[in-house]
Amino acid sequence: MNISRRQILILLPAAAVAWKSVLAGTPEASPNYKMTDHWWSMLIDIPKCIGCGNCVRACQTENDVPDGFFRTWVERYHVTDYHMENPEVISPDGGKEGFPVAVADEGKYFFVPKMCNHCTDSPCTQVCPVGATFTGPDGVVLIDPKYCLGCAYCVQACPYGCRYIHPEKKVADKCTLCYHRITKGLTTACCEACPTGARQLIDLKNPKDPIHEFLKTHDVQVLKPQMATGAKAFYNGLDGSVR
Amino acid sequence: MTGVEGYMYPNEITLYWSVLIVLYPFITGLVAGAFILASLERVFNVAAVKPTYRLALLTALSFLLVAPLPLVLHLGHPFRSPEMYFTPHATSAMAMFGYVYMWYLMAVLVFEIWLDYRREIVFLSQSTQGLLGIVYKIMTLGSTNISERALHIDERVGWVVTLVGIPSAFMLHGYVGFIFGSIKANPWWSSPLMPVVFIFSAMVSGIAGVMLLYMGLTKLRKQTIDMRCVDSIAMYLFYIFIIDFSLEMLDLVHRIYEADESFRSLDFMVHTKLYFSQIVIQICLGTILPLVLLFLTQVVKLPEIARKRIYAISGCLALIGIFAMRWNVVIGGQLFSKSFLGYTTYKMALVTKEGLFMAIALTLLPLLFLWVLIKLLPPWPETSEHAPAIGD
Amino acid sequence: MSVFKDAGHLFRFAGLFVLAFILFLVIRHFVVPKSFGQYGHYRAASIGEIAAHQVKYAGHETCETCHAEVFDVKKDGKHAHVNCEACHGALAKHADDPGAMTPTKPDTAVICARCHTASAAKPKGFPQVVPADHSTGLPCETCHQPHNPGMDAAAPKAPVKAAGGAK
Incomplete structure (x- = not known):
């Protein structure tokens, strides 16, 4: 089944919040938001991704991500029968400007959007020496830029390459799951900009979230399950060759 | 890039x-x-x-x-x-x-x-x-x-x-x-x-x-x-060096034999980007050579001046080798992609x-x-x- | 007690430790942020600070409150699920004060090609064309209404006012 826009509307009653208060930017402007009522994550539907790069651009715009670094990026895999273990992967500038045209051959192609998995047992927060990165009560892994030392231990600990040191701020940086948006009833910038619905913000604590039905009826996988990080970015139709 | x-x-x-x-x-x-x-x-x-x-x-x-x-x-x-x-x-x-x-x-x-x-x-x-x-x-x-x-x-x-x-x-x-x-x-x-x-x-x-x-x-x-x-410092150096070398080799042999999902990528790295610092400097020049030299001083009766020189040379080589080991661990660990599909370069x-x-x-x-x-x-x-x- | 007397210097050394430790505790008391540890081992206030960032994509619900007519065109077409800002870009500033910032109308020859240029890498069912062969360089909107691109839905160059279109 597909998650329609209508359902998203039902799902996020807070979306009705007046625009002015959304823009006001203060957390007090979203008084209906209660952290413990949510457990956020993301569904990525690989068969729907067309590699347009909209999500990467939207993320960079929304979050002022510096050039050359990525809170989300898109990879294009090219897998041939005899090289399942050694796929050919590209991600030119994180897929920000899309991908070169691929010519059909004996291999198969597909796109894999990547982002922070907001792991439940995240190795990055485990290693932070000072408590500058943490999993919030609503399941979002965040970084406190005023407390981070910039030691980069978390960058080393992330198995997915989702973190980087911000070249100007000199602190660790990564996807916040658009925390400033989801707490105000909006969806993330990447989901908002995705033209095909390949990315869906999900709230596992919301019983009305269509994700529950989706997970029941689809073969869903997370990246690198052997890392046992409790990754919460769920991938539908994930090929075995994806790293 | x-x-x-x-x-x-x-x-x-x-x-x-x-x-x-x-x-x-x-x-x-x-x-x-x-x-x-x-x-x-x-x-x-x-x-x-x-x-x-x-x-x-x-x-x-x-x-x-x-x-x-x-x-x-x-x-x-x-x-x-x-x-x-x-x-x-x-x-x-x-x-x-x-x-x-x-x-x-x-x-x-x-x-x-x-x-x-x-x-x-x-x-x-x-x-x-x-x-x-x-x-x-x-x-x-x-x-x-x-x-x-x-x-x-x-x-x-x-x-x-x-x-x-x-x-x-x-x-x-x-x-x-x-x-x-x-x-x-x-x-x-x-x-x-x-x-x-x-x-x-x-x-x-x-x-x-x-x-x-x-x-x-x-x-x-x-x-x-x-x-x-x-002489006694050199003797201790020799024995501890042997333990150190054995442990490193144990780690290496274990990795080669197990050959897990990362092996092909790491093996390639050791044979290319890390070849000089790992194989040449760390293992050959920084470990095997001083070990052989120190071994000589343990089994052959050498004159004092020869021993002094050997100790000085193997001491320096050991320091270089250990520094190379740290280099290979720290820098080597960041040269390969965690996707095991590529390699980057460290420019000091x-x-x-x-x-x-x-x-x-x-x-x-x-x-x-x-x-x-x-x-x-x-x-x-x-x-x-x-x-x-x-x-x- | 001569043992204590002869070990007196050791107590002085230990005293230095105790002093340093007390000093450390005092400094710690003043330096650690107040909200540290409220929810876990981190500064709880940082959650609010992160949540306070400026929104740049207004979200399609916001667009639809004013541009209901576009929503009506869009809702039955193939682009019903494509959100406004997927093509028009981030427009929270416009939503905040429509007069302050007027969005430029996207160039369909560029923006449509981004998704619909044929490539073996794209899912088979996704509509895709080789732009040079398909339109011989004409802008897509010559034939397709971007908000409802099906050919039966819109007459060529339909006079529907595009959402946010300034020109």
Whole structure:
């Protein structure tokens, strides 16, 4: 089944919040938001991704991500029968400007959007020496830029390459799951900009979230399950060759 | 992208742990190794190495004073580093650094040196004038009690401190190995052997370092080198080197035989980007060659001058080899993609905060500290020319 | 007690430790942020600070409150699920004060090609064309109404006012 826009509307009653208060930017402007009522994550539907790069651009715009670094990026895999273990992967500038045209051959192609998995047992927060990165009560892994030392231990600990040191701020940086948006009833910038619905913000604590039905009826996988990080970015139709 | 082969996750192209982080385990390793050598005399009663006891302690202290500098300098926000003391994160291996460091610095090294030098400090505080005299007076902590009984208590307490110091030295450096060994995301690092390998390589580098310093300084002071001492240090160096090499080879053989999902990628890296620093420098030049040389001194009766030269050469080679080992761990662990599909390149900067010149400066800084410490607390018997003779 | 007397210097050393430790605790008391540890081992206030960032994508619900007519065109077509800002870009500033910032109309020759240029890498069912062959360089909107691109839905160059279109 597909998650329609209508359902998203039902799902996020807070979306009705007046625009002015959304823009006001203060957390007090979203008084209906209660952290413990949510457990956020993301569904990525690989068969729907067309590699347009909209999500990467939207993320960079929304979050002022510096050039050359990525809170989300898109990879294009090219897998041939005899090289399942050694796929050919590209991600030119994180897929920000899309991908070169691929010519059909004996291999198969597909796109894999990547982002922070907001792991439940995240190795990055485990290693932070000072408590500058943490999993919030609503399941979002965040970084406190005023407390981070910039030691980069978390960058080393992330198995997915989702973190980087911000070249100007000199602190660790990564996807916040658009925390400033989801707490105000909006969806993330990447989901908002995705033209095909390949990315869906999900709230596992919301019983009305269509994700529950989706997970029941689809073969869903997370990246690198052997890392046992409790990754919460769920991938539908994930090929075995994806790293 | 320049320097990238195959596919890297886009955020992996930049390396964040630079040559300074190579220096950090190298320097702490020297500290731990030098201390273990000092404890040989104190706890294990190896009388032959006595001439290096105090020198080893001062070496350990001077390197320990520099050890946190590369760490702090590489931080994006160096002035936030006290947060490690104020809010240490219980699950982070790195968070304990501050405490392990402080414990080792104050409760072990400074305390042991103070106890061992107290008699001299009291004498010096009485015989020295001016600013230096004040420094000595502060160092006495206002107590000039050097009665036989007091010195006997110092001796006993010092022995206990050394005893506690051995596991502390193991902890200091084994824990540095754990920082790397506990990163499950990085197969080049993730290994329970990592702390053990780090400890033994630390002992190799520390013992080689003190041996070289002893030989060099004795030559500078135009004194004769105590061959019995150097011979036994070299013997310990040889045996510990063998253990270290065996552990590293065990790790290597295990990786090759298991050949897990990361193996092909890491194997390729060792044969290309790390070939020179790992195979040529670390294993051949920095381990096998000094081992063969030291083996010769153990089985063949060589004249004194030949032994001295061999010790000097193998000591230098061992230091180079251990430095290369740190390099290969730290830099090597960041050269390959965690997708196992590509490789990046480390380009060392020259004059930046984390550049080559800073690394050289930080390597030389402990020697400067050591020079000051030797002036302040002469580690040799009363023959020194500059320092005032003890008991004046 | 001579043992204590002869070990007096040791107590002085230990005293230094105690002093340093007390000093450390005092400094710690003042330096650690107040909200640290409220929810876990981190500064709880940082959550609010992160949540306070400026929104740049207004979200399609916001667009639809004013541009209901576009929503009506869009809702039955193939682009019903494509959100406004997927093509028009981030427009929170415009939503905040429509007069302050007027969005430029996207160039259909560029923006449509981004998704619909044929490539073996795209899912088979996704509509895709080789732009040079398909339109010989004409802008897509010559034939397709971007908000409802099906050919039966819109007459060529339909006079529907595009959402946010200034020109």
